[in-house]
Amino acid sequence: MTRTQAESELEPLLALAKGVEVDEPPRPGRIRSQSNLFRALACLAGLVMVLLLPSIASQTTSGIQGDISEGTQNVHFLLSLASQLSTFWVLLVPVIFALDRAFRRDALRVIVGLLAAIIALGLTIALDAWASAAGPGTLTNALGWNNAGTTPLHADLTPVIAFVTAVRLAGRPRWQLVMWGTIALASLAALAAGYTTALGLVATYFIGRIVGYLTLYGIGTPNPRPPGTAVVAALERLGLKPSHALRIDDGTDDHRRYTVEAEGGKLDVTVLDRDQQTSGLLYRIWRGLRLRANQPRRALRSLRRSLEQESLMAYAAGAAQVRTPRLIATSEVGTEAALLAYEHVDGVRLADMPAEAITDTLLVDIWREVDLLHRQRMAHRSLDTTSIMVHGGVPYVVGLARGEIAVSDLLLRLDQAQLLTSLALRVGQERAVRTAAEVIGSQTLGAILPLLQKVALSRDTRTELRQQKDLLSNLREEILRFTPEVEIQAVRLERFRPRTIVSIVGLTIGTYFLLSQLSNVNLTQIITSAKWGWAIVALIAACVTYVAAAMMLIGFVPERLSWWRTILAQLAASFVKLVAPAAVTGVAINTRFLQRAGVRPGSAVASVGASQLTGMVIHIGLLIVFGFLTGSQSTTTEFAPSKTIVIVLLAGAAVAGALATIGRVRRLVAVRLKDMFSGVVPRLLDVLQDPRKVATGIGGTLLLTVAFVVCLDASIRAFGGSLSWTAVAVVFLTGNALGSAAPTPGGLGAVEGALTLGLTLAGLPAEQATSAVLLFRLLTFWLPVLPGWAAFTHLQRREAL
Structure with a gap:
């Protein structure tokens, strides 16, 4: 709908607002509608599926194209005629539309469409050039890039599709029929003539749409939101007789608020704009996918649905005798907005009240109002300190737009967990827990405890918790002190964690890398020509x-x-590496093992931290030493010159020094190191008193590195390769560091890539380097999995893990 049409629809309504003063900021002429961005993302997803289809179902795609070619043989003459007509009309129709808009003084619409067409044409030419030169074979064959005289992305159609999308033909059915009919005819003719393929046409459509929607999002569309005068006119039509309106900025993006002086008293008016119904949609979808609960039943609501939902909650809360502003009237404002007029409450939000003004009596009253809401099975869904309005010391529940009726016990408890956390942020955990227990009881309070998780809270509350990181743990401890007899049942709210996605993506990349390496290796020749005596040496070292x-x-x-159980615990860690990053596995298994062995939790964490810290220091030291030794060698298999090592170290030191000058970075690193190695120094002092312990710990750290280097060196020699021992050590130390930092299980993908690249740079042929790394990883990662599972099961049965 154009701006002119929206204003013309509002003209009869605006006539009712004459003489009413409206104070609001200047209304922007154009806005960026998120719906255009979502449509572009949807088309991008469709394009990705089209590009993946040739790899997944190559026979199907080639069969479709063959059937189309056979089916068009009998109507070749008609299709040739259609091709000539469509080629002419597909360019003429947009020109006629552009002239029509220019005569009607709507030239800006045409300019936006031309910009989208130019961008689409340039993108099409660039993609065709790229695919012809370096495109994947499966994709280029399916889309027709490799066929002589064929272009998969129709250079004539893509700009037209982008133009049609950008000029916004909604509300003009005749123009839509003519333009899309012409595009369809041109597509059919090009397909029958062999000028493009079926998948190529689909890709053309999606690319044109993506460019058109992104152009609209970047430049913006005419603002369809009705002005404040239309809002007061709608109130006048309802018989409320407004005399003055003031726009209030409450920091929200999904609605507008006005305070209106009317004949019967002040009104608080909420305006819902149609284009704002998609505000925060991606975040809501993400929360809906990630969480088992706490997501709205519908991530996207229509304007009518949002109006009905908020009205229902307001009437239901009033019927439950909850103190909430009374809903007086609702109305549409043209076709692009709707309003809800509430009785004005001249109060202050709890979030804006000074801490000393929040008394225990007020806190108890807040819980009573929320309890009234919950007794009628209604959930507020956003109970933070901005949802409570205080007038004359009496709390009012506001902001019911996200509320729902007839909800489950879980949603009610989530509501209570949100409110308890929000109040604790203002008044402290002791007062928040004590006043809550006075109303909802200790049993209900105990049921909230397992839901005190960051993921269950609102975005604003999670932001506030960054300033008080210990508040949730302190809140849990306070509940346990208040209700020590409560029986806690763990509640898992997340379907998955973000790091799970990172691990899956990393594992996929690692697997793809591994398979690509295997495809370049002749396994039969490798197995028959390998020197398996060196493989046995590598196995012993592993x-x-x-x-x-x-x-x-x-x-x-x-x-x-126990030596035996400690060795089994290390073997069990090799099994857990399949499902967790390498840096996490050893720490978790060893800490658990020490606790089961009778070491106190704090001492267990400190001991593992001490071993990790010592290992990190020795690892860095060995990398520097071997780097210098490697650079000093004059053999042909030298890994890196010492000057390079020095430059890299100095560059790293310079970057670290520059980051250390930033206070925020310095504090972040200090906090992380403190959390990681807290209690390590006292533990190290205890160990230093026993020289045998020191020798065992440091000796084990050195032996661990030596054994891995021997294993990698023997794997290289098993396939006829030869490198200096120091070069192998540098490659291993570097690859191991990258593998520990990688989020994939056991460093899968990162370790293989780093070791293969390092051995190749050291002078080893690529095939030998790949074979050696595969054998090394087989012996150190894959082969120990089954014994590791047996060790893990055995230790668990003996309650040692």
Whole structure:
């Protein structure tokens, strides 16, 4: 709908607002509608599916194209005629439309459409050039890039589709029929003539649509939101007789608010704009996918649905005798907005009240009002301190737009958890818990405890918790002190965590890399020509790593540990690596093992931290030493010159120094290191008193590195390769560091890539480097999985893990 049409529809309504003063900011002429962005994303998803289809179902796509070619043989003459006519009309129709708009003084619409067409044409030419030169073979064959005289992205149609999309033909059915009919005829003719393929036409459509929608989003569309004069005119039509209106900025993007002076008293008017119904849609969809609960039943609501939902909640809350502003009237404002007029409450939001003004009596009254709401099975869904209005010391519940009726117990408890956390942020956990228990009781309070998770709270509350990071844990402890007899049942709200997605993506990339490496290797030739004596040496070295890891842990634990069980614990970690990043696995398994062995939790964490810190220091030291030794060699297999090592180290030191000058970065690193290694220094002092423990711990750390380097060196020699031992050490230390930092299970993908690249740069042929890395990873990652599972099961049965 054009701006002119929207204003013409409002003209009869605006006539009712004469003489009413409206104070509001200047109304922008154009706005960026998020619906255009969502449509572009939807088309992008469709384009991705089209591009993936040739790889997934190549036979199907080729069959479709063959059927189309056969089916058009009998109507070749008619299609040739259609091709000539459509080629002419597909360009003429947009020109006629542009002239029509220019005569009607709507030239800006045409300019936006021409811009989209130019961008689409340039993008089409660029994509065709790229695909012809470097496109994947499967894709280029399916879309027709490799066929002589064929262009998959129709250079004539893509700009026209972008133009039609950008000029917004909604509300003009005749023009829509003519333009899309002409495009369809031209597409059919091009397909029958072999000028493009079926998938190429679909890709053309999606690209044209994407460019058109993104152009609209970037430039904006005429503002369809009715002005404040239309709002007061709608109130006049309802018989409320407004005399003055003031726009209120409450920091929200999904609605507008006005305070209106009317004949019967002040009104608080909420205006819902149609284009704002998609505000925050991506976030709501993400929350809906991620959480088992706490998502709205419909991520996207129509304007009518939003109006009905808020009205229903307001009437239901009033019927439940909850103190909430009384809903007086509702009305549409033209076709692009609707309003809800509430009785004005001249109060202050709880979020804006000084802390000393929030008394225990007020807190108890707040819980009573919320309890009235919950007794009628109604959930507010956004109960923070902005949802409570205080007038004369009496609380009012406001902001019921997201509320729902007839909800489950879980949603009611989530409501209570949100309110409890919001109040604790203002008045502290002790007062928040005590006043809540006075109304809802200790049993209900205990049921809230497992729901005190950041993921269950609103975005604003999570932001506030960053300033008080210990508040949730303190709140849980306060509830336990208040209700020590409560039985806690864990509640999992998340379907998945963000790091799960990162792990899946990383694992997919790693698997793709591994398969691509295997495709370039002749496994039969490798197996028949390998020197399996060196493979046995590599296997022995891989076994030694578990003994070394056990030594490393035992050396930093003053308490006595079983050697056999400690070795089994290290072997069990190799099984857990399949589902967790390498940096997390060892810490978690060893900490759990020490606790089961009788070491106190704090001491167990400190001991593992001490071993990790020592290992990190020795790892960095060995990398520097071997880097210098490698650079000093004059053999042909040198890995890197010492000057390069020095430059890299100096550059790293310069970057670290520059970051250290930033206070926020410095504090963040300090907090992370404190959390990671808190209690490590006292634990190290305890260990230093026993020289045997020190020798065991440091000896195990060194032996662990030596065993891995020997394993990698033997794997290289098993396939006829040869590198200096120091070069192999540098490659391993670098690859191991990258693998520990990677979020994939066991560093899968990152380790293989780093080791293969490092060995290749060191002078090893690519095929030998790939074979050696595959053998190394087979012995150190894949082969120990089954024994690791057996060790994990055995330790769990013995309650040692």
